[in-house]
Amino acid sequence: MFRLITAGESHGKGLVGVLEGFPSNVAIDIEAINKDLARRQKGYGRGGRMKIEKDQVEILSGIRGGKTLGSPISFLIENKDYANWEAYMNPVAIEEGPRRVTEPRPGHADLTGAMKYGFKDIRNVLERSSARETAVRVALGSIAAQLMKVFNIEVVSHVTAIGKTSLEERIEAIEKIKLAEASEVRCCDAAKETAMIEEIKKAKEEGDSLGGIFEIHITGAPAGLGSYVQWDRKLDAKLTYALMGIQAIKAVEIGYGFENAQKKGSLVHDEIFFQEEKGYYRDTNHAGGIEGGMSNGENIVLRCAMKPIPTLYKPLRTVDIDTKKEVLATVERSDTCAVPAASVVGEMVAITVIAQEFLRKYGADSLEEITKRWKEC
């Protein structure tokens, strides 16, 4: 089992990730990590920051000659925007910054963060609460994904709703999603994609913002990841915990979670079949591949709801933390909609959990040992 830690402020020098306890001898393709980082930067509705950044990892430790060493893997992702913020974000030489931020944005961490940590400048909160941090989780997840690919476990995601425009069709064919990867909002239906883009354009013109829904599919996960024996070992609990840890994600559904709640059991539970060549299988997957806190061998299907972006160009009312008078919330620069980006983050966060649970089941020090255990089971 490995653990992760992220560090870094949004406009500081850069972001740092550490992956500790990852097995040795796993081949890591740095360009594949950079590709995942680039995917997180795409999607219609992102703000000006994405034109400044070109996220890439600089590996600092734990990989030699393209393979993991078993020692902590650490890396840096540079913030190119730091050049524009150095005078204010430099950890040593503090200049008088642009004016302090004192108008907390409803929906962001601003007010409660400043109260909790005793700040008079909300910048101290927004720098770390920012979803800029998700770049590190994507890079960490991309490393985990490369390990999972060795065992034919893969992850994809797609956007199913932007604001009110939703894609009713559930995507079962993974290949279809892969083809759609190049698309801007990573939605498989061209007409719906256009409607989604229009919806974002309209929100932007109105100084408003949008949220939406994305769906994650994990294929190839063996039965038995997670466990029913203790509440905090359940795979569904671990996945939802990790996904809820993504900024602005406010609900996570496993399989047809909410829809199932409105149906009779006979229409919900996936009947079990057996064939010599296939082993146990189901013809339906309403459970989303998890029963009793364990993967059951079917595709794992997760759906995440993202709230609308809190920073509005037409700001909401708030209270100035200096004067306690009514003012409009601060706005410097913002995304209008970041559901496609969050979808990539969701993928990488989910595959990280799967890799952790995979290693808990088959884990050992080196890739060779893991492969041996995996083949034996």
Ligand SMILES: Cc1cc2nc3c(=O)[nH]c(=O)nc-3n(C[C@H](O)[C@H](O)[C@H](O)COP(=O)(O)O)c2cc1C
């Ligand atoms: C990929 C991504 C990009 C985001 N971009 C912005 C943004 O540009 N402006 C903003 O106010 N919030 C943005 N958010 C959402 C905030 O980070 C988030 O709402 C805030 O940290 C408060 O946390 P909470 O929504 O989880 O309560 C983004 C979230 C994600 C996942």
Ligand SMILES: C=C(O[C@@H]1CC(C(=O)O)=C[C@@H](OP(=O)(O)O)[C@H]1O)C(=O)O
């Ligand atoms: C920097 C990223 O997203 C940022 C997330 C974010 C927020 O409040 O969460 C606010 C914006 O920051 P800025 O004001 O610097 O443009 C986004 O751009 C990123 O995703 O890499």
